[in-house]
Amino acid sequence: MSYCLGIKTQDGLVMASDSRTSAGDQVNVTQKMHLFETPGERVFTLLNSGSLSLSQSVITLLRLDFNAGRGLAEAPTMYDAARVVGETIRRVSDLDREYLERDGLKFNVHMLLGGQIKEESGELFPPELYLVYPQGNPIRATSDTPYIQIGENKYGRPILDRGIRYGQTSSEEAVKYALISIDSTMRSNSTVGPPIDLLVYDKDTLKLDGHRRMHANDPDLIAVHKQWDMALRKAVQELPVIKFGDSVVSDR
Amino acid sequence: MSYCLGIKTQDGLVMASDSRTSAGDQVNVTQKMHLFETPGERVFTLLNSGSLSLSQSVITLLRLDFNAGRGLAEAPTMYDAARVVGETIRRVSDLDREYLERDGLKFNVHMLLGGQIKEESGELFPPELYLVYPQGNPIRATSDTPYIQIGENKYGRPILDRGIRYGQTSSEEAVKYALISIDSTMRSNSTVGPPIDLLVYDKDTLKLDGHRRMHANDPDLIAVHKQWDMALRKAVQELPVIKFGDSVVSDR
Numbered sequence: 001m002s003y004c005l006g007i008k009t010q011d012g013l014v015m016a017s018d019s020r021t022s023a024g025d026q027v028n029v030t031q032k033m034h035l036f037e038t039p040g041e042r043v044f045t046l047l048n049s050g051s052l053s054l055s056q057s058v059i060t061l062l063r064l065d066f067n068a069g070r071g072l073a074e075a076p077t078m079y080d081a082a083r084v085v086g087e088t089i090r091r092v093s094d095l096d097r098e099y100l101e102r103d104g105l106k107f108n109v110h111m112l113l114g115g116q117i118k119e120e121s122g123e124l125f126p127p128e129l130y131l132v133y134p135q136g137n138p139i140r141a142t143s144d145t146p147y148i149q150i151g152e153n154k155y156g157r158p159i160l161d162r163g164i165r166y167g168q169t170s171s172e173e174a175v176k177y178a179l180i181s182i183d184s185t186m187r188s189n190s191t192v193g194p195p196i197d198l199l200v201y202d203k204d205t206l207k208l209d210g211h212r213r214m215h216a217n218d219p220d221l222i223a224v225h226k227q228w229d230m231a232l233r234k235a236v237q238e239l240p241v242i243k244f245g246d247s248v249v250s251d252r
Numbered sequence: 253m254s255y256c257l258g259i260k261t262q263d264g265l266v267m268a269s270d271s272r273t274s275a276g277d278q279v280n281v282t283q284k285m286h287l288f289e290t291p292g293e294r295v296f297t298l299l300n301s302g303s304l305s306l307s308q309s310v311i312t313l314l315r316l317d318f319n320a321g322r323g324l325a326e327a328p329t330m331y332d333a334a335r336v337v338g339e340t341i342r343r344v345s346d347l348d349r350e351y352l353e354r355d356g357l358k359f360n361v362h363m364l365l366g367g368q369i370k371e372e373s374g375e376l377f378p379p380e381l382y383l384v385y386p387q388g389n390p391i392r393a394t395s396d397t398p399y400i401q402i403g404e405n406k407y408g409r410p411i412l413d414r415g416i417r418y419g420q421t422s423s424e425e426a427v428k429y430a431l432i433s434i435d436s437t438m439r440s441n442s443t444v445g446p447p448i449d450l451l452v453y454d455k456d457t458l459k460l461d462g463h464r465r466m467h468a469n470d471p472d473l474i475a476v477h478k479q480w481d482m483a484l485r486k487a488v489q490e491l492p493v494i495k496f497g498d499s500v501v502s503d504r
Contacts, residue, residue, distance in 0.1 A: 154406030158436035162481050163488060175494045184410035200496055210496040224491055229414050231490065235483035236415060239428045239476055244452055244462040 001191040002049035002151035004032055005178055006114045006129045007164060008141045011171035012203035013114040013127045016178040017047045018151075018186065020193035033197040034059050036066050036073075036115075039207045044072055044081060044115035045199050049151035050108040050134065057092045058085070058109060078117055078128035079138070085111050086136030093136075109134050110150040118206060127203050143167065155188045156181035171200050176224070179214075183225055196221065253443040254403035256284055256299035257430060258364045258381045259416060260393045263423035264455035265366040265379050268430040269299045270403075270438065272445035285449040286311050288318050288325075288367075291459045296324055296333060296367035297451050301403035302360040302386065309344045310337070310361060330369055330380040331390075337363050338388035345388075361386050362402040370458060379455050395419065407440045408433035423452050428476070431466075435477055448473065 004017040017032040030052060036044040046062070048055035062085065065071030071088070075081040089109060097107040116127040129141040131148045141148050146166040149157065163169065163177050175198060185192045193216075200210035214221045256269040269284040282304060288296040298314070300307035314337065317323030323340070327333040341361060349359040368379040381393040383400045393400050398418040401409065415421065415429050427450060437444045445468075452462035466473045 154440070155410050157440050158407050158410070159484065161439050162436075162484050172493055173488060176488050176491045179494065180488070184414075187413050188406070188409050198494065198496070212494065212496050220492065220494060224494075227491055228487065231483075231487035232411065232414050235480065235487065236425060236428050236432070238483065239479055240472065241424055242427045242431065242450065242464065242472060242476075244450070244464050 001189060002032055003149070003153065003156060003182060003185045003189075003192045004047035004049055004112055004151055005147060005149040005153075005156070005160070005181060006045075006047065006112045006141065007147040007160075007169075007174040007178060008127070008129045008166065009146070009169055009171045009174050010167055013045070013129060013199075013201040014171055014174040014178055015045045015047060015112070015114050015199040015201070016182055017197045018182055018192045019195050019197065020191060021052045022191055023052075027193075029195070031197060033199060033211075034063075035199075035208050035211075036062070037208050038073065040118070041206060042072070042075075042115065042117040043201065043206055043208050044113060045201065045208065046085070047112040047150065049110045054092055054096060054107070054109040055111075057095070058088050058111065061088050061091060075117065076120060078115060078125070078130070079140075081115060081117065082113055082130040082132055082138035082140070085113050085130075085132045086138055089132060089134065090136040093134075107134055112148060112150055113138075114201065116201070116203065116206065124204055127201060152185055152189050152192050156185040159184065171202070175200060179221070179224055180228055183221070183228070194221075253441060254284055254301035255401070255405065255408060255434060255437045255441075255444045256301055256364055256403055257399060257401040257405075257408070257412070257433060258297075258299065258366045258393065259399040259412075259421075259426040259430060260366075260379070260381045260418065261398070261421055261423045261426050262419055265297070265381060265451075265453040266423055266426040266430055267297045267299060267364070267366050267451040267453070268434055269449045270434055270444045271447050271449065272443060273304045274443055275304075279445075281445075281447070283449060285451060285463075286315075287451075287460050287463075288314070289460050290325065292370070293458060294324070294327075294367065294369045295453065295458055295460050296365060297453065297460065298337070299364040299402065301362045306344055306348065306359070306361040307363075309347070310340050310363065313340050313343060327369065328371060330367060330377070330382070331392075333367060333369065334365055334382040334384055334390035334392070337365050337382075337384045338390055341384060341386065342388040345386075359386055364400060364402055365390075366453065368453070368455065368458065376456055379453060404437055404441050404444050408437040411436065423454070427452060431473070431476055432480055435473070435480070446473070
């Protein structure tokens with residue numbers, strides 16, 4: 001499994017991914033965060049979950065096109081960029097789906113796309129965050145739903161649901177939420193694992209210079225893990241004691 | 253969906269269940285906590301997830317047998333009691349499985365059994381907690397894994413993983429963890445819902461007098477919900493700020 005998430009804040013974007021991949025009982029480390037950048041003009045961060053083979057093909061085709069000035073390099077808006085990712089997923093589907101399904105395997109690849117583009121008119125619209133499905137259709141994060149997860153998303157969701165409010169949660173805080181969300185997931189599911197890639201994009205800067213990779217022994221990661229555990233235990237202790245009486249249990 | 257859990261502590265047992273059931277888009281309230289008690293001799297709490305029809309059949313057959321002095325009423329040990337639940341699931345499987353599978357439906361029922369029995373010799377062994385699978389085979393909670401969940405278990409798991417330690421977490425604390433775990437699940441999955449049934453069993457008392465049912469508007473439930481949200485936000489604020497630099501992203 002994988003676990004990746006993106007959070008849209010008033011400051012820009014926060015993206016985070018784990019690095020564990022598995023094929024059968026073989027476990028590997030593979031970076032799932034991919035950066036595409038034309039400084040001053042357009043920046044994209046892509047995160048992937050699902051089949052690693054399919055994800056690699058999608059990223060490779062996107063990269064070849066980007067380096068040749070096509071695809072993500074010429075998408076006029078973020079919506080078009082999400083469509084480029086979708087079209088690339090469909091190209092890989094044309095290449096591989098039939099052969100996977102013949103052997104009972106599913107065509108499974110999900111991509112998270114965060115980024116910002118200075119449009120040809122010179123206008124700079126806010127950064128956007130998209131999930132692109134295996135079918136190629138995109139869905140966008142909104143102020144009501146400012147974060148999107150892919151992969152093993154349930155363990156890490158409650159902390160996001162409780163904490164994140166668009167317009168109130170800063171990028172600095174969102175990084176902490178992302179880290180706790182991934183840490184919780186790694187603890188409960190051994191197929192999600194370090195290192196963790198974190199990226200903060202400050203809106204309107206049009207450059208990707210806020211990246212950090214945290215290995216399992218990263219002192220900050222260990223500190224967050226320990227401090228969070230202690231904070232939770234303390235918070236539980238401070239909750240009011242729940243009183244019990246012999247109330248009616250109908251089925252008895 | 254359902255979400256139920258049981259926690260084994262040094263003080264006894266804590267059991268908790270939600271009450272939402274759905275058939276298609278129809279939503280109902282159904283208690284999933286069932287008590288069986290011969291005060292001074294044996295106590296059982298059963299929680300169910302999966303098909304409501306199948307769960308009702310299992311509970312009804314167990315109840316008919318219990319009232320007639322058979323089944324759970326005469327199981328000599330908790331292991332035998334778990335086997336009684338398993339045998340009853342197999343009876344319902346004999347009744348219904350074939351007809352469900354004919355229409356593409358799965359035979360799905362999971363039962364959590366917590367309880368304690370004074371054995372015929374007069375000996376009183378500690379309370380035990382079992383999960384009984386749809387196949388009828390049981391699995392027991394241990395001091396390493398002192399809690400068991402059934403139903404929609406992922407959202408509510410990280411808080412248990414972080415907080416609960418057998419021998420350290422009292423029943424009073426375990427109740428709070430259970431409540432937060434269910435509250436988190438209700439928030440993230442609309443098919444899990446109130447009222448919440450909570451039961452605390454104090455070991456060696458051999459009576460079930462610690463039950464509480466919390467509706468959505470229960471002041472304690474609302475207080476826990478609010479206080480927990482605030483505590484989490486505060487704890488996030490107090491985490492160290494994660495620093496970023498332009499570290500190497502290999503895939504760029």
